[in-house]
Amino acid sequence: MISVEEHSARVRDVVGTRPVVRRALTDCAGLVLAEDVTAGVPLPPFDNSAMDGYAVRSADVANARKDAPVELPVAADIPAGRTDVPELAPGTAHRIMTGAPVPRGADSVVMVEHTDGGTRSVSISTAVPEGAHVRRAGEDVGRGDVVLRAGTVLGPAQLGLASAVGVDRLPVFAPPRVLVVSTGTELVHPPRPLRPGQIYESNSVMLEAGLAALGCHVETVRSVADDVAEFRAVVEPKLAEADLVVTSGGVSAGAYEVVKDALTDVGVTFGKVAMQPGGPQGCGRWHGVPVVTLPGNPVSVLVSFEVFVRPALLAALGHANPERPRARARLTETLPSPKGKRQFRRGRYSPGEDRAVVAPVGGPGSHLLASLARANCLVVLDEETTEAPKDSTVDVLLL
C-alpha cells in the first residue's frame, strides 16, 4: 500500500507540464499566462476627455458664473475617434465628447450640463480648475510597463487589459485533450430502460464536467464492456489524439478487472493507496500517453479526481496553487475512521459566527452518490485517526 502523497507525486509526474502555446485572447479565459506581458502603448494612449462638453483654457472661463456666463465661439467639434484634432486657439472652445482627444492648447473640459450646449458659440456658466475632466495619457499604464505577470490566471479583467494595451494573442499553458473511458458491462445510458443487473452510467459524466471546468478538451467513451479485447480495440486508436487518459472502474481485485488486465503489461502500475474511498488506483503510460486509472465506485471516482487528477492538471496548467482551499471546522457528530488510511467523508461546511462547522453527509460507502451531491466539502481524517469525536476540530477540503 502506498501513501496518498506517493500516489499524488506519481500522478503529477506522469501528467507533467503542458507546453506553452500562443492563443487568441478569446480562447484564453481561465488559462494561466506563461510569460510577462508588457504594454505596447500607454493607457490612456493620449490625453482625452472624461466628459461630454467643451474643451477650453481654464483661464478663459475663470470668471464664468451662473449669473455671469462666459460666451466662447465653438471652433471645432471633436467626437471620439477623431484623429485630426486642431489646436485650440485662446478665447475659443471645442465641443468634445467622452474619450475624444483633448486638443493642444486646451487644459480642461467643461461638462455640457454647465453650458447652453451651443454649437456655433457656447455660453459657459462655471469656472473649472486646470486639468478638469482630462484623463492623462499613461496615468493608468506607462508604455513598456509589465501589465500582467507570468502565472496570472486569465479572467475577463486581465484579458480586457491585454487587449487594451494592444495584444491579440497570449502565451498560455495549453489545455490538454483528455480521453475519459468508463468501463463496466453493467453500464447503460439514460434514457434507455434498465434491465435487471444494469445501472445508469454516472462516472464519465462527473469526470467530463470536472475536466471541462479546468479548461480541458474532453472526449468521452461513456462505456466499454469488461472485455480486454474490446477495451483495447475501442481505446487504443484514440490514444494519438489524447494528452491524458482517465479511466473509471476495472482496477480492483475481481475476475473482470478490464483496465488492470489490459494495461498491467504495457506500462501502467496498479496498487492500493492508503485512503478510503479511492483505495485501488493506477497510473503510468500507454504508448507514451499518460494514463490515470480511477476505481469504479462513483464516490471513489470523484474523490480520486479531487485528490489526484485535479491538482495534477492544475499544476500542469501552470496554476501556482493547484490545491482546493482547506479550512478547519467543528465536527457536529462523531466519525469513525479506518486505521492506516486517510479518510475522506462528505460534509456540509458552514463558516459559522465565530467557529466554522462541518456536518457529515451520508455514510462512508463509496456508492452513496446522493450524499456526494449534497456535500460542499470533504472532511479529511488522517491515517492515525480511528475516531474523530463530536465537537472536535477537523480539516476540510472545500469543494
Ligand SMILES: Nc1nc2c(c(=O)[nH]1)N[C@H]1C(S)=C(S)[C@@H](COP(=O)(O)OP(=O)(O)OC[C@H]3O[C@@H](n4cnc5c(N)ncnc54)[C@H](O)[C@@H]3O)O[C@H]1N2
Ligand atoms: N475483494 C475486493 N473487492 C473490492 C476491493 C478490494 O480491495 N478487494 N476494493 C473495493 C473498492 S474500495 C473499490 S473502490 C472497488 C473498485 O472497483 P473497480 O475499480 O474494479 O470498479 P468496478 O468493479 O468496475 O466497479 C465498482 C462499482 O462501481 C460501479 N461503477 C463502475 N463504473 C461506473 C460508472 N461509470 N458509473 C456508475 N457506476 C459505476 C460498478 O457498478 C460497481 O458497483 O472495488 C471494491 N471491491
Ligand code: MOO
Ligand atoms: O476505496 Mo473504494 O474506493 O472505498 O470504494
Ligand SMILES: [Mg+2]
Ligand atoms: Mg472491479
